[in-house]
Amino acid sequence: MAQSDSSNRKNTRARVAVVAAGVVSPLGFRLTETLDSLRNSRNCISPVTRFSVGQCRCKTAGQVSDDRLLATQAEAPRSRRLHRASHMMIQALTELVAQEPHFEPELTVIGTTSGGMSYGEHYYRSLRQAGDLRHAATWIANYPAQKPVIDAQESFGISSPYQVIANACASGTNAIGHAFECVRSGRYQRVLAGGYDALSELVFTGFDSLQASTPEKCRPFDRHRTGMVLGEGAALLALENLDSAQRRGAPVLAEIIGYGISTDNFHITQPDPSGIGPRQAMERAVQSAHVAENEIDYINAHGTATLFNDAAEGKAINRLFNGVPVSSTKSMMGHSLGAAGAIEAVVCLLALQHQFLPPNINFRAADDDLDLNIVANESRPAVLRTVLSNSFGFGGTNASILMRRFKA
Template identity: 30%
Template sequence: MENGHGDRAAYVTGVGMVSPVGIGREAFWSSLLAGESGMGPITLFDPEGYGVRIAAECNDFDPRDFMDRKAAQRTDRFAQMALASAKLALDDAGAWGALENDPERVGLVIGTGIGGAMSMEETQWTIVNKGPARVNPFSVTKIMPNSAAAHIGIQLGVKGPSIANALACTCGTDSIGLGYDLIRRGDADVVICGASEATITPVIVAGFIAMRAMSRDNDNPKEACRPYDEAHSGFVIGEASAVLILESAESVERRGAEPYSKITGIGRTTDAFNVADPDPNGRGIHAAMEIALKNARVEHDRVGFISPHGTGTVAGDGPESQAMHRINPNARVSATKSTLGHSLGATGAVEGVICALAVKEKTIP
């Protein structure tokens, strides 16, 4: 590892996960390597009458394992999962001392694509069935997209920069990028970054069914999502939260931490093509990767592994395949939504954890 003030890389020193195949780094990674599937029937609501009745739920998650009953009642599921992942990541990094010693130098970036969808729909049900006077007084703060970042900051005592980004499926990836920006500029020594999504709800599922984006293979949930397969028929909706601890070189050296990996470049572009589908030629995807490689000073032939979006949709798989091929046609690719489902806003953070662990363990899932 390079030392001194000239090293502006962001080092990944810990990860935390709540996923359909396991909670915490060890459970998640071992399940992923074993090819275990998190797909199954929807249980978070009654899907009777829906054309899609399968999802990837975090069935083992209990918020009371990570917070008291009162805190759980005042937060939406996506914020509960985010707080759990943040605590797990800090445990994994052994970085609680940073919050105790200098909380103003700890940053926070937690994204979500939709936010408190469950609380929004529960509140609407209460208004219709019981009247507006019966609405939970915490409804608004449960629904707000920044509630996950807010509750993490309050409960953990984070006093540095705080960001809550909402960029649909890219917000988890951009959370990592924003965390890298904070480290690179010297605005923080440690950044808790990631994303969370819990939107297996009647409205969200019905909306994606109407978009014809989801697989209808209800009788075969474990094989319903087939990224880059000739028989791909759409994604399986999932839920997850993932958090990475990023640190500056100085912080890593001071603590004697052992990083999993480091981030040396990011790339951001905008397709300006369609609200849901990428440019069919993959131009925006390719351009973002080119910018990241240029910033990191990495040549194409050094790219050995790509963890793609890989939703299993006709509109998405083709453009992404073209873009990856232009970068390095020999790079290995692992499309993990086939077992984890599509966790929407959280997915980029999930892939970030996978990349960090792949580098650390020298193993591709």
């Protein structure tokens, strides 16, 4: 009896390897610093220094040091004109290329939420205040969301087509998931994927005005959680057809095996309280990977520490999984919006490679309504084979990816 078309597609799907990665975030520059922060449960939140927060409830964020970020870049005038987001992307790509210099992407897919927002702020203020517009051309040229992608590609002579996904806080995970599907389908052999976002005053004060940010510590899933803390950064993954990677002797750091998305359309800033949106995304990722729920060894939760988001995600996890360890590393580095899913994919990659559970710091009291196995306050060793990473955003957009430890 002939197989159905869907069966044939399942049997011919390519396996997707992660052959290199690069990251810069409040946790540190490069994989080694990130790993050290995770293992040592380091709180990387600090008082905001980039702009005035005197009128805001929240006065802290996860920040990337400009002294270190700019010190790694060239002193050419062009480099000095680039947006901080471009420097973050270049830093992440520098690490990735150093690991795998022969990786030549056929496509680049990047997620972001705010692009070069702070340059837009400069331009607007100068117009409103009849200020100095000598730098207007630079601000306008570096404002668009695709500009940091272009800058990073130009720095390494990459000329592949690029796509930018702006889907709220799910953007980074959407980018990796789309890249995964591009490689798994067989259409592409190598795709560069990730996300970026840099702190800006407009975004910071916007979240504060919504009372989504906390004046206290970020406490995901805690009974007394009061909101999120923002962050920033960039992370990139080099995805390649596994057969292609092995033929050319490339290192395989992990596999991406599943991707799921959903939208609940409940409210612009709140998820459906039932958790149906997160549940559908996680279910679809598991189904995409052809694994069972009980095979998941760890969940890197979206976990923003807002009352409604954590409740909805917690309900969805309870419904699908039985006692799986859960943590939100946003407690350590803040919520980097479009970069969050990409940075947290790197966190999952490190967890698989080094066999440990990343911590959910600042956790004091369990929420009686959420029966979750929280990795409270300290990282701990664990046997991990398959891990799930969640990213959910305003408008009810949800995305989940599954990663698996690779064994030759």
